[in-house]
Amino acid sequence: MDEIHIWVLSISLILLLHTTNSADEAEKQALLNFYQRLSNGTHPIDPDFGWNASSDPCSDRWNGITCNSGSFIKKVALEGLSFNGILDANSICTLNSLTVFSIQNNSIHGEIPTELANCKQLTHLYVNDNRFSGSLPPSLSRLNNLKRLFLSSNSFSGELPDFARISGLVTFLAQNNQFRGEIPAFDFSNLQQFNVSFNNFSGPVPELNGRFNDTSLLGNPSLCGKPLPKACPPSSPPMKQRSKSRSVERILMYLGYILLALVFFSFIVYRIIRRKKKRESKSNNSKTKKEVVTESKTKASSEYSGYKTGGSRSEFSIPSSTGSGVVSSALVILSKSKMRDLTFEELLKAPAELLGRGRYGSLYKVTFEDETTLAVKRIKDWTISSGDFRRRMEKVDKVRHPNVLPAMAFYCSKQEKLVVYEYQQNGSLFNFLHGTQSEKNFDWGSRLSVAASLGEGLAFMHKELYEDGISHGNLKSSNILINNSIEPCISEYGLMVIDNKAISSVDHGNSYNAICPSPGGPSLFKDDVYNFGVILLELLTGKLVQTNGFDLATWVHSVVREEWTVEVFDKALIAEGANEERMVNLLQVALKCIDPSPEARPSSQQVANMISIIKEDDDRSIVSET
Template structure:
């Protein structure tokens, strides 16, 4: 019996000895399963995860003293796949799971609650879907990072009641359901970092926030918080960063804010705060102070001039008065100042670049006086120097013109004088030179031609004299040259014809002489040419008639000879007056051109035939007009009444020619805001006319209702006027509006190849090869980029879709139909609007939880268009399933390379499919659920132009240089 017991004891000891080996074997299998789930990645971080190795030697794995897996640290590794949480949570000793900044997707299931020992969980900056599960069982959690991971629905706030040890809670940048500030947060007394930015928190900031006395960082920006900032926030003595940016807060900065003496970063910008900012005078450790876009008044506290750490100061768009502290920025490595759009007075502080690190001086639209300090002439780090719209005097220090890194010099609308110096040759990065409406004088330096990056030269309304630099033609990027109302003399440089990108030339009101260079006729993008009120002589170059100019003004010169045939229409009458030597055979008020003495016999014969045929022609024309008039009277659907025409381009037609075509047989389309008719003028020009009946109470904006109030009429006129000012090759041209009491006609250019929708999806569709589709994508992107970034005020289209992308005879795209366009006012409190707009299948998901829209909503819709181009499918198809659209369908195909390639339109050859996937990558980035993570249209254009095979595309989006999000291209990892 004793031998039997000994045997049992021996087996027991052997079992206990081998048990850890079994457990470790299980852990090995769990990690190999994890590797298998993520094996689509192109990273080599998991290469060391082999069955023949110890798990403790795996990259990213840390074991405890007994050799069991304690930590998994695989953040920032471009890992792609779905997490096998049911397997991972079998690691009994796992207390850290760090997988942030990867490309993980799918849902996080309830199995997460089985990771009972977790103290550190980081799933942030991934692409998960669905809601986040209950984590009540994870009572050991100290650190929870979920920011920017795509979670939605209702966050399990109640489960936080069991995680009382939390020190870090980072759940921002997720589109959770809107909720008032959760009470559960206020019970987490050990929190030192609370990141709840952009996660749909509304209501007031509760006074009990002051009980979280361990807080070092409190970030609540991009929410819907309202009411006043509670005074109890002054109890958070350890605060290092306080972010309240872009909410709906009101009232004054609370008394007691002064107690936050450790505060280094404070941002309460883009709210409705008021009163003075005297409380910040005590925050002597501030590094960055951002209070822009509020209603603050009073003076800037003089104590700010003594802040030893301050490097960033943004107070723009407030009501501040008085002086800026003269020692401002002189202590630390100052970065930038923006105090624009206030009522500040006195001199510019001289020492903000004392440490040689200043990047931006933005002080425009104030009442600053005195001279520009000479210290800025040696501030070689400056990128933007903008002090326009002030009362500055004296000479601009010479070195400022030649700062090597500067991209904008804006000193317009002051009382500055003196010359632009030869130092400008050193300004290799300068894109905009804006010095209009001053008292500058002297000759323009020849060295300006060495500033190769110049795009805009605005020097009008000054006292410059001498010749225009001959080398100006070397500025290949120049688009705008405004030199009007100076004292410039000599001839117009022939080299100007080499500025292939120029669209606007204005040299009016100078004393220029000589001939107009024929080389100007070779400028392919020239849109406006004003050379009026000079002393130019000779003939008008025939080459100018080759241009498609919206404005030409050569009036009040000394020009002679015939007006070119293309300009010989009544619309250009005012463009040539004041030139007694000009003649025309067709324009009234000009003398008739005399035939040349050496005119050929053929020409004489032609004139004879025209003379004999004139009576017949007049009789025929009379009959034609009589018939057309009767036809108009019988068929015109519009009321006979007075019409008012507002032209936005040079017109070659009258309103009555347009009215004659607004009838049923010319109908080519119908839309929510009106019918569209095709008009073919006698000269062959084709136009599209949108007819909007005011009696139908529709307008260009679905949020605007026509009535007879002056206010609404004015609002309509302003919107049309703004849209009419758009000039871009990829935006449809609006020629004019024709209005009456009951109707409005909008006259556009006609695009004969219809819409992209027609070409892709209807019975009239044509085969579009990938080369054409790609060019359509790039062109349409450039049109939207112009609306978002190139206009004086941001224009949000709000109904981007393939049917609103029209194609000309060369298949070049135009963005069309601004029926829902929103022009964002420059003084608006928010860069968004609450009006619901758009078309099903193209509407961005943020409508579902915020009803807000900004330019990122256009980016989402454009991403859908890119998916149409890639797949050939409509945004909504039965095959996608109930309540599914093309975006969700594409996301469902993210499993492997073959699945991804199946998205591509089968009509596109196999050899091109990997190139097509590059555009699909851009589409996926555009349709990311979180608006903040989507690229700008400028970035979209860059990605479409620059994408290369096997190139990892990344976007960095930042807010005021702080919280950065990096989104890598997930599809590149599959190919």
């Protein structure tokens, strides 16, 4: 009886192995068919290329084929091999586990087949730099798992399919084609790369959410709307709406005539009453005039010296004045600034919104009539002379780095010190991590890029301003602003207020001060390194620096000391599958920065170099995966 069971089991295994081998053979034959049509019947000269019936795609490692541990083909990449045939989608989509498909930089012609939509597991599709033509099939919008789509530098025409349906799309490159029609309303809050330049698109540009500038849209003469300089013409209403609007116009016209008659009648009555009053109150007329003049002067003086309290204006005012009571207009426009000519009086009169207030000053958003928006930092109680302040601002202005926000202008008097910046509408790093922007996708790659960019910017500023002794003095995530290119910028560099124990400034939501034993010297730069280390901890943990007695640096030290290092990292990073080794490496950099001994901390240049190595390693891994 046991022998019968063993015999039955053996037969089952043989059948199972035969079925498995048949499936493998089917995929291999499909690959060979795909290859023959792609190469137009030619074969590679190099015998090591593989792709023949006598070998296996996975175990024999065919060129361009990547398999997972279960011998399932997950990637086909035949790039820059001068293929000049056509794309056989029926064959390539036989591979049920295919996630990455790349045939870029060849000479493949013809149209993209409708059947390519059957590759349902595709996450990366690269067909750029070929000779494809014709319209894209609408079925491509059913590739729901697609994250990166490269179509650029072909001869595609027609309208784009509704790729906006693909919610997870992060890269869409379709430049240098002949596409026409309107641009689909992509989810631009998720897109990291987008380019449709040099096509024949027309109509209004969809709302880009400030993520991309005009370089992504150039070469489309019929496109209009921001960020392009060409405004869209007003759309003409339908006939029914036009007839309705004409009726409304007639009614308004008749109402206008009636109102004019009433105004004329009221004016006559007013003149009669005024003439009568004038006769009766000649004796009191001079007194009344004097009171009106006094009231007018008081009102004008009040509006000139500060902002009116009300919904449209904040309590932001600058009471700087000379001995004669005339407001000073010594607003210094920095030489390298592209800001328009601006006077101190214009700054006073423009509506201002309070963004943040701290012990040593406040930050305001100031909006002008031409829709120019500036950020104004107001510092108080800083005992620095006007001459020293001016020299300091001019020295900082001479040092420019893409990741350091430059000042556009400044004002200095005995009572007030103001610094004017370009307003950054995307908010701060603090908001991306903890506040109003925290719901946005802020994955490991984005955080590592922020860390690398900030490290380079800080190291550059330290190197250029070391001899002048000008450090940042108040580096924290709320002082890291995100510009229109979604790049981090260090703001308020060199605007520090010194007391006996700490360097501080305006706080917009988090608070930490580096202990400063002296108001100058190398220790100031080491304090910047400490605070940069705390920012790295924020990026890694996603936690606030200080809240309800919790101190981030102390907590991280305690967790690492107990050898629970993985517990430190933000759960969102763990969930996305971020590389733990590289996160640990960045954590080690942060721990070096927050060493209690300033002498033991690395320099900002050493920190930047360490983060750069981690990022290069991360970039290489991304390239190898795709």
